[in-house]
Amino acid sequence: MLQFAKTYADTVARLRVPCGFLLVAAFAWFSKPTVESLAWGIPVSLAGLALRAWAAGCLYKDRELATAGPYAYTRNPLYLGTLIVAAGLVIASRSLGLGVLFAVVFGLIYLPAIQLEQQHLQDLFPQYASYAARVPMLAPRLTRSGPKRQIFTWAQYKRNREYQAAMGFAAGAALLAAKLMLG
Secondary structure, three states: OHHHHHHHHHHHHHOHHHHHHHHHHHHHHHOOOOHHHHHHHHHHHHHHHHHHHHHHOOOOOOOOOOOOHHHHOOOOHHHHHHHHHHHHHHHHHOOHHHHHHHHHHHHHHHHHHHHHHHHHHHHHOOOHHHHHHHOOOOOOOOOOOOOOOOOOOHHHHHHOOOHHHHHHHHHHHHHHHHHHHHO
């Protein structure tokens, strides 16, 4: 059973990008934005993008366990940020079907990827179990657990290629604006 879970997690982790392209196609086809839906959804997505940026600027992958900054509130601020960005785009798109689709993809693709990464971090960092016991997997704590601050750097943000998420968001927002203008 454990081998099946790992194989499934490996497979879905590789499917993240192709599923992203499928979501973009569904998003382009089924979205029905209005000025009001954009006014509500875009700020929500920007909040998720800001969380992702903060997390990426504090993350030194495989070199040190991130426990400060956004990682003091949730173990997976990048995934939480992705969820918030998607929620904002769903609000902006005015499509319940897209909301269901994003939820299904998140449940089938991203949650197993989180589990796979958690196993990787447990293998890499002995202190991970203690950290995981204090900090929730996805839903953030209301109070910080851990060091007071993690130094954010733009250089680390760039090293982690987080600008790709910003470009993806910009493309999604532009698509919604174009659909609105073209009626």
